[in-house]
Amino acid sequence: xxxVGEILRQLLRFGLYAGIQVLLVGQLSLFGLGWCFLYxxxxxxxxxxxxxxxxxxxxxxxxxxxxxxxxxxxxxxxxAVLLAYLRPWVxxxxxxxxxxxxxxxxxVHQMGWQWFLVYLLLLVGVHHAVYFFLELGSFQHPLLTLxxxxxxxxxxxxxxxxVQLLFFPVRRGRS
Amino acid sequence: xxNLVAFLLRYQGVMLFVLLEVASLFLFITNSSYQRAxxxxxxxxxxxAVLARRTQVSDYFKLxxxxxxxxxxxxxLRQQLYxxxxxxxxxxxxxxxxxxxxxVIYRHLRPDPSVALAGPxxxxxxxxxxxxNALARPDTLLLGSAKVAARDAAYPLVPARILNNSLRAVDxxxxxxxxxxxxxxxxxxxxxxxxxxxxxKSVSAHYAxxxxxxxxxxxxxxxxxxxxxxxxxxxxxxxxxxxxxDYIPRQNRLVVGDSVVTxxxxxxxxxxxxxxxxxxxxxxxDKNFWTVKLxxxxxxxxxxxxxxxxxxxxxxxxxxxxxSRPPSLPRLxxxx
Numbered sequence: 161x162x163x164v165g166e167i168l169r170q171l172l173r174f175g176l177y178a179g180i181q182v183l184l185v186g187q188l189s190l191f192g193l194g195w196c197f198l199y200x201x202x203x204x205x206x207x208x209x210x211x212x213x214x215x216x217x218x219x220x221x222x223x224x225x226x227x228x229x230x231x232x233x234x235x236x237x238x239x240a241v242l243l244a245y246l247r248p249w250v251x252x253x254x255x256x257x258x259x260x261x262x263x264x265x266x267x268v269h270q271m272g273w274q275w276f277l278v279y280l281l282l283l284v285g286v287h288h289a290v291y292f293f294l295e296l297g298s299f300q301h302p303l304l305t306l307x308x309x310x311x312x313x314x315x316x317x318x319x320x321x322x323v324q325l326l327f328f329p330v331r332r333g334r335s
Numbered sequence: 336x337x338n339l340v341a342f343l344l345r346y347q348g349v350m351l352f353v354l355l356e357v358a359s360l361f362l363f364i365t366n367s368s369y370q371r372a373x374x375x376x377x378x379x380x381x382x383x384a385v386l387a388r389r390t391q392v393s394d395y396f397k398l399x400x401x402x403x404x405x406x407x408x409x410x411x412l413r414q415q416l417y418x419x420x421x422x423x424x425x426x427x428x429x430x431x432x433x434x435x436x437x438x439v440i441y442r443h444l445r446p447d448p449s450v451a452l453a454g455p456x457x458x459x460x461x462x463x464x465x466x467x468n469a470l471a472r473p474d475t476l477l478l479g480s481a482k483v484a485a486r487d488a489a490y491p492l493v494p495a496r497i498l499n500n501s502l503r504a505v506d507x508x509x510x511x512x513x514x515x516x517x518x519x520x521x522x523x524x525x526x527x528x529x530x531x532x533x534x535x536k537s538v539s540a541h542y543a544x545x546x547x548x549x550x551x552x553x554x555x556x557x558x559x560x561x562x563x564x565x566x567x568x569x570x571x572x573x574x575x576x577x578x579x580x581d582y583i584p585r586q587n588r589l590v591v592g593d594s595v596v597t598x599x600x601x602x603x604x605x606x607x608x609x610x611x612x613x614x615x616x617x618x619x620x621d622k623n624f625w626t627v628k629l630x631x632x633x634x635x636x637x638x639x640x641x642x643x644x645x646x647x648x649x650x651x652x653x654x655x656x657x658x659s660r661p662p663s664l665p666r667l668x669x670x671x
Contacts, residue, residue, distance in 0.1 A: 227359075227362070229386070231510075233362045234362030238356055248348075294363070
């Protein structure tokens with residue numbers, strides 16, 4: 161796929177993830193505790209070879225867009241930048257025995273359930289822990305906050321898994 | 336030089352990461368301060384328009400609930416307008432004893448109607464000068480059991496709709512569909528029919544961002560309605576239907592169910608607007624004050640459809656006679 165086409169595709173994804181988050185998913189809450197961070201899917205499912213600087217900038221821009229909608233200042237942006245920074249490390253940690261193929265993407269069908277779940281839970285877990293404790297600014301209500309982190313991890317992971325199963329190609333090679 | 340470029344390229348990830356983190360943390364930490372540029376919050380024109388459109392759509396799904404709420408409001412208003420005949424009926428006399436002949440003695444609580452009619456018959460029929468003129472009396476709205484002048488030019492009451500509301504964050508905000516063009520300014524108080532909701536944080540032309548009562552830095556100067564003890568209402572950050580009332584001295588007596596209203600001292604809310612009712616109180620060994628738990632008057636989860644923004648009227652002569660504000664009471668206008 162041409163470079164311009166790829167850029168357009170990623171811009172469209174950016175708009176879709178941010179729009180769906182603000183208009184639909186942000187209203188939902190699980191057990192009155194968990195919140196769905198669906199927009200993380202944009203950063204998590206970027207192509208594997210995206211330059212680190214570009215990933216960081218995209219994460220920052222997306223986080224800031226969510227921050228503006230929910231009046232959280234730079235909270236989402238800070239957590240999303242951390243997520244974008246940690247992603248290459250986790251990818252390196254999870255490298256298959258013979259390295260990544262050129263066509264490999266973050267896709268549950270191609271990389272396998274085990275790889276995908278470890279990748280998702282690790283990054284989403286770190287992101288949510290950082291997000292909720294940063295939001296609190298202290299360790300005043302540790303149990304309540306841990307409950308929020310746990311429920312939100314479940315909520316976000318299930319939502320992203322559904323996105324993967326619905327919209328990502330089963331056969332490798334395309335896109 | 337080439338080494339420098341190579342160094343920058345090699346560590347571009349780390350440096351950009353640190354830079355962006357510092358930028359976002361700066362935005363996060365300065366978020367709750369006053370007079371922020373209105374761009375980086377939901378009062379921003381574009382974000383406000385998106386949120387307004389979302390409300391338009393989601394309203395359709397809430398029509399049922401809105402209808403029921405309106406019916407209940409209507410019924411309540413009609414009850415106030417057309418009270419049953421016996422609402423104001425009181426006994427005009429009470430039996431207080433018997434005289435020596437065994438007749439019951441009545442004490443009249445109000446002037447005996449027969450005496451009143453025979454006595455000062457008004458010679459000039461016409462409007463009584465003592466009766467207040469309906470036009471001179473300002474129209475009022477009942478907000479949180481306080482009467483607020485609805486058409487006071489100096490302290491306009493701006494009706495607004497809530498576009499966005501959060502409950503479960505540590506610092507919660509609301510977005511309203513009114514802005515500078517409607518006369519809303521940062522620092523105004525926000526109330527709904529039930530009571531206190533929050534305080535305006537920043538405004539753009541047509542939208543406003545509001546500190547919810549559920550904000551870690553929000554403190555409302557309040558008093559207990561029964562005996563007038565001053566305190567300060569703060570939200571501890573866990574449960575969105577409860578808050579704490581601080582600075583009630585330990586020697587004070589408290590009653591479960593006491594109304595807590597705004598004291599009007601921080602000039603954000605008019606005096607007497609309901610904040611909540613006392614639900615429980617305990618004396619903790621290491622504290623000088625009661626730990627009082629309030630149930631908030633406004634149910635912020637059942638999103639009130641409309642609110643009003645206003646400031647408190649300037650302290651009048653009757654107000655300045657009261658004892659001055661205790662120095663320990665936090666001023667809301669100092670909110671940082």
